[in-house]
Amino acid sequence: MRVNPAGHTKTLSLFIVAVSLALAGCDAPNLDDPETFRNALTDALGSDEIEIRHEGGEELAYRKGTQDTHTGWYAQRWKAEQLMEHDEPLDWDASQPEPLRQLALFKDGSKDGPCIEYFKNSNTRLQGQYKDGKKDGIWREWDEKGNESRVTYVDGKRVNP
Numbered sequence: 001m002r003v004n005p006a007g008h009t010k011t012l013s014l015f016i017v018a019v020s021l022a023l024a025g026c027d028a029p030n031l032d033d034p035e036t037f038r039n040a041l042t043d044a045l046g047s048d049e050i051e052i053r054h055e056g057g058e059e060l061a062y063r064k065g066t067q068d069t070h071t072g073w074y075a076q077r078w079k080a081e082q083l084m085e086h087d088e089p090l091d092w093d094a095s096q097p098e099p100l101r102q103l104a105l106f107k108d109g110s111k112d113g114p115c116i117e118y119f120k121n122s123n124t125r126l127q128g129q130y131k132d133g134k135k136d137g138i139w140r141e142w143d144e145k146g147n148e149s150r151v152t153y154v155d156g157k158r159v160n161p
Contacts, residue, residue: 028129031103031114040103044073058133060109069109076102078120104130119144128153 061070077098099122105113110133117126128139134156
């Protein structure tokens with residue numbers, strides 16, 4: 001029986017990537033846990049305190065009106081006028097806060113940690129991890145019908161379809 005060293009190298013490489021991705025997210029808060037999610041949302045600053053600037057192809061979060069980058073949770077909500085643009089009527093009471101659009105953890109202005117994004121109807125759109133402002137690890141993505149797909153990113157680059 002002849003062993004193909006190239007095949008073993010590819011298998012080992014995939015194993016190393018998988019272990020690295022698993023270890024990378026070990027210390028990150030788990031937004032699937034209701035208590036963690038609730039605490040993150042409570043601690044989050046919103047658009048009234050944070051502004052997102054696009055600099056050098058990167059999204060950076062700053063304290064409004066300053067040059068101070070943000071470290072911590074950021075909660076972005078859909079604006080009422082954006083909700084009214086939706087093709088289908090939304091089950092939203094205007095006396096309530098606008099639905100959540102995004103909850104993300106920032107470090108020194110860059111996304112760094114868990115992030116979850118929602119459609120206007122409050123269904124989850126994306127969920128995954130950022131590392132130094134780039135998508136990293138396994139991302140779960142849903143279309144508006146609720147169909148889920150999984151995509152893996154390494155250093156912001158998609159490594160599988």
